[in-house]
Amino acid sequence: MSNDNNHNKIIRVENLTKTFESKKDSLHALKDVSFSIEKGDIYGIIGLSGAGKSTLVRCLNLLEKPTSGKVIVKDKDLLALSKEELRLERQKIGMIFQHFNLLAQRTVLDNICLPLEIRGIPKKERQAKAMELLKSVGLESKSGAYPSQLSGGQQQRVAIARVLANEPDILLCDEATSALDPQTTKTILDLLLDINRQLGITIVVITHEMRVVKEICKHVAVLDEGILQETGTVSEVFTNPRTHAAKRLIYMGLSEETEEEVAKHVG
Amino acid sequence: MWDKAMIDMLLEGIKDTLYMTLLSTFFGYVLGLPLGIALAVTDKEGIQPNAVIYRILDFIVNIVRSIPFLILLILVIPLTRALVGKSYGPTATIVPLTLAAAPFIGRMVESSLKEVDHGVIEAAISMGARTRTIITKVLIGESRTSLLVGVTIVLGTVLGYSAMAGVVGGGGLGDIAIRYGYYRYETEVMIVTLVIIVVLVQLLQWLGMLLSRKLDHRKK
Numbered sequence: 001m002s003n004d005n006n007h008n009k010i011i012r013v014e015n016l017t018k019t020f021e022s023k024k025d026s027l028h029a030l031k032d033v034s035f036s037i038e039k040g041d042i043y044g045i046i047g048l049s050g051a052g053k054s055t056l057v058r059c060l061n062l063l064e065k066p067t068s069g070k071v072i073v074k075d076k077d078l079l080a081l082s083k084e085e086l087r088l089e090r091q092k093i094g095m096i097f098q099h100f101n102l103l104a105q106r107t108v109l110d111n112i113c114l115p116l117e118i119r120g121i122p123k124k125e126r127q128a129k130a131m132e133l134l135k136s137v138g139l140e141s142k143s144g145a146y147p148s149q150l151s152g153g154q155q156q157r158v159a160i161a162r163v164l165a166n167e168p169d170i171l172l173c174d175e176a177t178s179a180l181d182p183q184t185t186k187t188i189l190d191l192l193l194d195i196n197r198q199l200g201i202t203i204v205v206i207t208h209e210m211r212v213v214k215e216i217c218k219h220v221a222v223l224d225e226g227i228l229q230e231t232g233t234v235s236e237v238f239t240n241p242r243t244h245a246a247k248r249l250i251y252m253g254l255s256e257e258t259e260e261e262v263a264k265h266v267g
Numbered sequence: 268m269w270d271k272a273m274i275d276m277l278l279e280g281i282k283d284t285l286y287m288t289l290l291s292t293f294f295g296y297v298l299g300l301p302l303g304i305a306l307a308v309t310d311k312e313g314i315q316p317n318a319v320i321y322r323i324l325d326f327i328v329n330i331v332r333s334i335p336f337l338i339l340l341i342l343v344i345p346l347t348r349a350l351v352g353k354s355y356g357p358t359a360t361i362v363p364l365t366l367a368a369a370p371f372i373g374r375m376v377e378s379s380l381k382e383v384d385h386g387v388i389e390a391a392i393s394m395g396a397r398t399r400t401i402i403t404k405v406l407i408g409e410s411r412t413s414l415l416v417g418v419t420i421v422l423g424t425v426l427g428y429s430a431m432a433g434v435v436g437g438g439g440l441g442d443i444a445i446r447y448g449y450y451r452y453e454t455e456v457m458i459v460t461l462v463i464i465v466v467l468v469q470l471l472q473w474l475g476m477l478l479s480r481k482l483d484h485r486k487k
């Protein structure tokens with residue numbers, strides 16, 4: 001790969017392997033995965049349950065430490081960073097989760113303040129900023145509420161406002177809409193699209209829902225049993241899936257076909 | 268029998284018991300809170316796993332906790348003398364009470380902190396939080412109701428232990444109960460003392476639960 005091709009890549013994953021060792025055996029969750037993501041892209045990673053999607057995305061901010069391989073974010077090899085450097089780098093790689101992961105004992109506003117507290121921003125300033133962010137996700141009336149008083153969609157909005165507080169360059173989403181109903185999913189996806197367009201944040205979306213990918217992603221990677229099967233633009237991969245794994249996933253996801261019909265397609 | 272002297276003595280006993288209980292619990296937390304945090308953090312599921320430190324602390328806690336309180340009290344008499352100047356009376360009793368409470372508190376704190384949802388901790392890590400920040404803002408902040416329930420349990424336990432110290436002249440209500448009930452066969456005084464102890468424990472419990480429920484926002 002020449003440098004010309006690399007300079008607009010915000011994330012590069014090279015020969016990534018992750019093996020979970022247990023006493024009895026070792027589980028190869030990721031096998032020699034390589035791909036890269038362009039700055040400003042919305043990149044989907046799809047695969048069946050257990051394919052290794054979460055493991056992969058968690059390697060992108062080193063929540064999970066790869067067994068081997070490289071994760072290069074903004075030209076920095078994350079595995080070569082010191083603890084302190086990694087900590088600062090993580091502030092620019094936001095992450096949202098399937099179960100929102102808000103602090104239950106803090107109000108909505110104080111939840112959004114957390115990343116600002118971590119960065120040592122003075123109280124007045126951070127509350128003003130948090131309020132502004134809360135407005136941008138349309139929840140200013142809920143500033144004093146606790147997460148338990150919000151719906152799932154509202155909680156995910158708060159989580160998005162919280163992640164934006166650090167003005168990240170990258171946003172990792174691990175099944176961010178999987179706990180939500182279709183209608184709410186749509187509003188969250190629209191919000192993610194807005195964020196991508198207006199703030200230029202590169203978004204990585206992990207999902208097992210094909211419609212999420214079709215709705216917002218430009219590029220997509222298909223992961224199956226820890227192996228990256230194929231990558232490409234969403235239209236390429238969805239209209240002309242080349243691998244068995246991709247065909248199975250896409251034909252199953254596109255329509256409400258039964259297993260047998262899928263089998264016919266896949267041949 | 269229920270003259271002013273008796274009532275004064277009981278009031279004095281209540282005062283001494285509360286004095287021992289509160290101060291021992293306070294000093295117990297001075298030792299036990301960092302201990303519990305260290306246990307939770309260095310556990311293999313913790314935010315800074317360290318098998319060596321965990322095993323050492325775990326071992327110390329288990330050892331101290333398995334020493335019966337009365338034996339601990341006698342064992343630490345030299346230390347108590349060195350710190351307080353004498354080995355009997357309420358102030359002296361604070362030393363063994365603190366030492367008995369600390370590992371117990373360490374375990375309570377450890378288990379409270381381990382209740383915190385791992386996803387929330389990961390969210391904080393992904394924001395680039397320091398370990399120190401995660402401990403104060405996430406682990407302690409999120410488990411504060413459980414920690415408070417822990418405080419009430421500790422208060423009750425320490426109060427019970429303080430009564431035990433009465434056997435060796437530790438002062439407080441336990442001392443009175445022993446002196447009157449055991450040595451002088453004045454069962455009535457002993458029963459009244461016991462009732463006061465039970466009421467005190469209930470009161471502390473009730474107060475703690477009330478406070479922790481008020482502070483809990485996990486449910487509507």
Ligand SMILES: Nc1ncnc2c1ncn2[C@@H]1O[C@H](COP(=O)(O)OP(=O)(O)OP(=O)(O)O)[C@@H](O)[C@H]1O
Nearest residue numbers: 020027029047048049050051052053054055056208
């Ligand atoms: N901490 C862990 N220890 C051991 N094995 C793990 C661990 N985390 C994940 N695995 C295993 O790695 C494989 C991939 O898991 P992963 O969670 O990445 O899948 P996924 O594609 O996200 O699935 P899902 O759609 O169900 O979330 C699975 O077989 C899983 O059991």
Ligand SMILES: [Mg+2]
Nearest residue numbers: 053054055175
């Ligand atoms: Mg997953």
